[in-house]
Amino acid sequence: MQPTQLNEAQDRFVAVWGQMGSAWGISRTMAEVHALLYITGEPLCTDDIMERLRISRGNASMSMRALLDWGIVERVHRRGDRKEYFKAESDVWAMFRAIVRERMKREVDPLRAQLYEIRDQTGERAGERAGREQGPDFLAHNKRLDELLRFFQTLEGVSNSFVSPAGRGLQAAAKILGYIGGAAIGPGKDAGDTKEAG
Amino acid sequence: MQPTQLNEAQDRFVAVWGQMGSAWGISRTMAEVHALLYITGEPLCTDDIMERLRISRGNASMSMRALLDWGIVERVHRRGDRKEYFKAESDVWAMFRAIVRERMKREVDPLRAQLYEIRDQTGERAGERAGREQGPDFLAHNKRLDELLRFFQTLEGVSNSFVSPAGRGLQAAAKILGYIGGAAIGPGKDAGDTKEAG
DNA sequence: CGGAAGTTTCAGAAACGATTGAAAATCAGC
DNA sequence: GCTGATTTTCAATCGTTTCTGAAACTTCCG
Incomplete structure (x- = not known):
């Protein structure tokens, strides 16, 4: 493999993608591993990744596992080779659908659940119990929470439309x-x- | 102010919102300050925030500034009081439009620019220069980059539609x-x- | 089985980003 | 242009997250 032009461009892509990852709350290395697999287009094994990215075996393994969990990388087996190879989802839209699906599941859904709990804490019943003077404050508080909740509900719906097969x-x-x-x-x-x- | 029910719910909201912030690459404190202003609904000054969130003056000031830059918090002046007060945007949709606008500007646009640069690096010209054997690899590499670029272009368009007044x-x-x-x-x-x- | 090849785990180390607090800058009113 | 209140800045510190590397584990094959 010649170490010029193409490799250089790949490295730049890896760096840029990694940087973006950290801006969006994804570990830099994980994003870099994904970037490498995506831009390279072919299956790589743990050692390839360790070498190319200069990271430890442990880190490479963890990152791969995480990418597998996200569903944007898949295992590939080669006949006559015991090593596992990994390949990135190559359809950009499928990739982003997977990312949206996972982030909704991991972050937005739990957030909504917690918001509902908080809302219950000051529900109509609770407001009355606390005394007549607090009424207006409780009402306004609940209204704000409800607006947020409604927004996330809409978001959920849009995301479902996007993520589903019919998406x-x-x-x-x-x-x-x-x-x-x-x-x-x-x-x-x-x-x-x-x-x-x- | 009674320190029960409502305050407790507010604190919970602040904690949840702050947690969400860090999952999305926003400083936890900044998200907490915003949460406090949002759920409280009324203008607060730096000291209120310091006290309620138990953070330093510097941190409070920086976070406020950042929220102002994001356009989801505004200054409020009170007659006969030199202190500045701050109030969160109370329309949830307006708030998310502002967030989308800023994140596109700060993260997606620069990313696109860098991707374009990388793409240029291996443009048709460059590929030919590098030798005939590399042809297929260059082509595939460029195709992957182009797909990503096209995706982000679409994203840009959708975001513009959402963010604009006509949104x-x-x-x-x-x-x-x-x-x-x-x-x-x-x-x-x-x-x-x-x-x-x- | 025994052992070689490969993968995962995890405690501690390193790196990174967030936070403090005090000093410097700003500003309103006199 | 001084004074005192308020805000901003920034180097030092702190805390969290990420990364390493070696040990434990699993799997495959003879």
């Missing part, structure tokens, strides 16, 4: 919206064509 | 989608009504 429709809608939005409002960047990705 | 339309669409998605695909949670939030 392809939303994806198409997004492309159209993206096109319109980009053309009508954006800074006039080249909007490209609208040809299908899948 | 109210998208918001309404989101509600409908949320309703359909939630009812048709979700685990049958109570879908609530579709009454307007604004």
